[in-house]
Amino acid sequence: MGHKVSVPTQPKRVVGSYLEDYLVALGIKPVVQWSVKNGSGTQQYLKKQLKNVPLIDYSLPYEAVTKAKPDLILMGTNSAVENGKYAQYEKIAPTYVVKNGTDASWRSQFMDVAKAVNKTTKAKTVLKKYDKKVSKAKTEIKQKAAGKSVAVLWVTNNSAFIVSEKSASGSLLYGDLGLKAPSLVKEVSKKATADWSSVSLEKLAKLDADYIFLVNSDKDASLFKDSLWQSIPAVKDGNLFQYGDDSSWQYKGPIAYSEMIDQVQKDILK
Numbered sequence: 001m002g003h004k005v006s007v008p009t010q011p012k013r014v015v016g017s018y019l020e021d022y023l024v025a026l027g028i029k030p031v032v033q034w035s036v037k038n039g040s041g042t043q044q045y046l047k048k049q050l051k052n053v054p055l056i057d058y059s060l061p062y063e064a065v066t067k068a069k070p071d072l073i074l075m076g077t078n079s080a081v082e083n084g085k086y087a088q089y090e091k092i093a094p095t096y097v098v099k100n101g102t103d104a105s106w107r108s109q110f111m112d113v114a115k116a117v118n119k120t121t122k123a124k125t126v127l128k129k130y131d132k133k134v135s136k137a138k139t140e141i142k143q144k145a146a147g148k149s150v151a152v153l154w155v156t157n158n159s160a161f162i163v164s165e166k167s168a169s170g171s172l173l174y175g176d177l178g179l180k181a182p183s184l185v186k187e188v189s190k191k192a193t194a195d196w197s198s199v200s201l202e203k204l205a206k207l208d209a210d211y212i213f214l215v216n217s218d219k220d221a222s223l224f225k226d227s228l229w230q231s232i233p234a235v236k237d238g239n240l241f242q243y244g245d246d247s248s249w250q251y252k253g254p255i256a257y258s259e260m261i262d263q264v265q266k267d268i269l270k
Contacts, residue, residue: 021253032056044246149180
């Protein structure tokens with residue numbers, strides 16, 4: 001963002017809200033962890049690694065950040081430090097905004113976090129291990145599920161959203177693992193402005209995916225009882241795999257994606 005930042009060589013107290021996957025993968029335990037809805041929503045898939053780490057609201061209130069006594073603050077988006085916020089955080093500790101935006105892949109963001117905490121060598125080792133896992137999984141998928149298409153849906157507040165082709169879990173499934181993107185995913189991705197795009201039941205009824213991974217945040221949603229939902233081919237064929245809010249499907253990073261790879265193999269290669 002044009003700021004010159006002097007960071008500690010070996011930071012001991014890092015605040016990196018929503019960057020915890022990267023930090024944990026690098027062997028760093030942050031001093032606070034991201035949360036929403038007054039602490040009721042956290043990255044549950046990291047609960048073992050973040051055990052006893054205090055929560056901080058996703059909006060990163062200055063008082064809460066000050067109380068954490070950080071020696072380095074990492075921000076995941078430009079918007080988090082707009083309207084004079086950067087100057088406020090900078091008074092608390094050196095503040096670095098990592099690569100972000102539509103052009104920044106999770107890998108480049110991960111490497112940028114690593115650079116900021118002086119763990120570039122460790123990051124390269126993590127990515128090497130991850131790529132090995134991807135390669136093995138991709139080979140198995142080619143052997144047992146060649147040409148199969150998948151889609152990732154998220155249902156919350158009785159509304160459905162579909163993941164874009166080149167972001168979040170879409171980049172893993174269609175990019176890394178080489179699974180096929182259904183026509184609806186391609187159509188939605190052309191206009192997508194975020195990882196998840198709202199999609200109507202009428203459109204979902206025509207979803208030509210062999211497999212659907214569902215992040216279900218609304219188990220009692222009336223749409224599940226709708227005949228249009230029940231007519232979706234993958235739902236009819238029993239190829240719908242459900243995961244809850246405690247899963248890694250809504251997040252990104254080497255830990256989240258490694259978990260997703262395990263789950264994809266378990267579900268579609270059984």
